[in-house]
Amino acid sequence: MKRTKRAFGFLAMMVLIASLVACGGKTSNDSADSGSDSPKTSDGTEKQAKISLFQSKVEIAEALEKLANKYKEETGNEIEVWGSAGDAYMTQLQAKLAAKEGPTIFSVASGAETEKFKSYYYDMSNEDYVKNIAPHMALEVDGKIVGVPTGVEGFGLVYNKSLVDPKDVTDLASFTKTMESMKAKGINGLSLSQEAYFLVGHILNTPFALQADPQAFIEKLNKGEVKMADTKEFQEFAKFMEVIKKDSVNPMEVTYDTQMGDFATGKTAMVHQGNWSYGMLADYDNLDIGMMPLPIAGNNKLSVDIPGGWVINNGAKPEEIKAANAFLNWLYTSETGKNAIVKEFKFIPAMTNIEADGLDPLSQAVFEATKSGQTIPWAMNHFPEGIIVNDLTPVTADFFLNANMTGEQYLKNLDAAWAKAAK
Numbered sequence: 001m002k003r004t005k006r007a008f009g010f011l012a013m014m015v016l017i018a019s020l021v022a023c024g025g026k027t028s029n030d031s032a033d034s035g036s037d038s039p040k041t042s043d044g045t046e047k048q049a050k051i052s053l054f055q056s057k058v059e060i061a062e063a064l065e066k067l068a069n070k071y072k073e074e075t076g077n078e079i080e081v082w083g084s085a086g087d088a089y090m091t092q093l094q095a096k097l098a099a100k101e102g103p104t105i106f107s108v109a110s111g112a113e114t115e116k117f118k119s120y121y122y123d124m125s126n127e128d129y130v131k132n133i134a135p136h137m138a139l140e141v142d143g144k145i146v147g148v149p150t151g152v153e154g155f156g157l158v159y160n161k162s163l164v165d166p167k168d169v170t171d172l173a174s175f176t177k178t179m180e181s182m183k184a185k186g187i188n189g190l191s192l193s194q195e196a197y198f199l200v201g202h203i204l205n206t207p208f209a210l211q212a213d214p215q216a217f218i219e220k221l222n223k224g225e226v227k228m229a230d231t232k233e234f235q236e237f238a239k240f241m242e243v244i245k246k247d248s249v250n251p252m253e254v255t256y257d258t259q260m261g262d263f264a265t266g267k268t269a270m271v272h273q274g275n276w277s278y279g280m281l282a283d284y285d286n287l288d289i290g291m292m293p294l295p296i297a298g299n300n301k302l303s304v305d306i307p308g309g310w311v312i313n314n315g316a317k318p319e320e321i322k323a324a325n326a327f328l329n330w331l332y333t334s335e336t337g338k339n340a341i342v343k344e345f346k347f348i349p350a351m352t353n354i355e356a357d358g359l360d361p362l363s364q365a366v367f368e369a370t371k372s373g374q375t376i377p378w379a380m381n382h383f384p385e386g387i388i389v390n391d392l393t394p395v396t397a398d399f400f401l402n403a404n405m406t407g408e409q410y411l412k413n414l415d416a417a418w419a420k421a422a423k
């Protein structure tokens with residue numbers, strides 16, 4: 001995330017994607033010579049081959065069609081946007097690729113979906129436009145850049161600036177002190193809610209993301225070669241969860257709507273949420289908020305990753321691959337393309353050369369962390385499919401409902417649930 005849950009109604013925005021299009025220049029991987037006999041557009045640049053683009057989000061379908069028209073107006077080149085397929089996207093994409101029917105450019109979600117189609121990706125590592133991808137945000141396979149990100153999403157501790165100062169929440173000790181102080185004032189220090197990702201999926205991401213190689217750690221965990229209970233970052237995570245259990249409202253009594261409503265009205269000082277949650281807060285004019293890292297093991301970075309990216313089909317004709325690179329270069333470097341990403345698609349840019357004016361405060365925090373590289377990844381994207389909803393959530397619910405369960409026992413139960421799910 002994978003990202004197929006109610007929580008990801010807000011995260012998927014997590015598979016909120018969008019992008020495309022090109023310009024007539026020659027890329028570093030051009031496979032055809034643009035000699036004087038090549039067809040030219042009205043502005044004198046080389047005429048590119050017509051290409052197709054396929055993507056999964058109906059939310060941006062209309063904006064993509066408009067952008068394709070603008071691309072043709074500006075460059076004289078054509079891109080055909082195939083109708084969004086919604087839930088059938090994956091099935092249709094797989095069938096089209098297997099039958100060698102295109103598309104030239106298509107979208108994939110990060111994590112397992114990226115791995116599934118990796119044999120179809122063109123290596124865009126040497127293309128000019130990938131130089132502008134923000135640190136750690138490229139779609140990579142086997143050390144190669146194979147996809148340009150559509151945008152970013154991020155989460156951490158969303159806080160009320162009138163109640164909490166980030167300087168007072170930097171480690172376990174200061175977090176504990178803040179929680180106790182809030183409780184003494186009759187304020188819920190930090191709220192989790194009962195939905196799977198808002199209860200455990202997101203907050204558990206941090207100790208995984210802090211491992212030297214999160215994906216390798218997960219693979220070892222799947223094989224039973226390591227345990228969360230024996231790993232220091234998880235041991236501290238369990239202590240954070242003990243503090244939350246002791247000093248906050250029981251999350252099993254809190255829904256997402258209640259969580260955000262109490263936060264908006266000052267009854268709660270912090271929520272563990274992402275930039276998508278601003279939609280629940282936008283109408284509260286006097287609410288001054290920000291987002292800070294969850295400081296497990298001294299972590300000082302937000303959890304930020306890409307919902308997915310645009311890839312180029314390596315089975316396309318050479319002239320089509322060349323045109324696809326020109327399209328993507330236009331999208332990510334032209335003023336028209338950059339404006340569409342921010343204003344029409346409403347994405348938080350994952351590119352250092354794209355500015356984003358007028359972002360809400362949570363999206364702004366994610367954007368700034370992305371540009372500076374102050375981020376940790378969504379290691380949860382590599383969890384076994386369905387494990388958060390089906391296995392980790394019941395264990396976490398039991399932890400919050402069982403007053404006698406310690407953090408240490410909670411970790412052991414998570415390990416047992418993981419071992420069963422990974423078989």
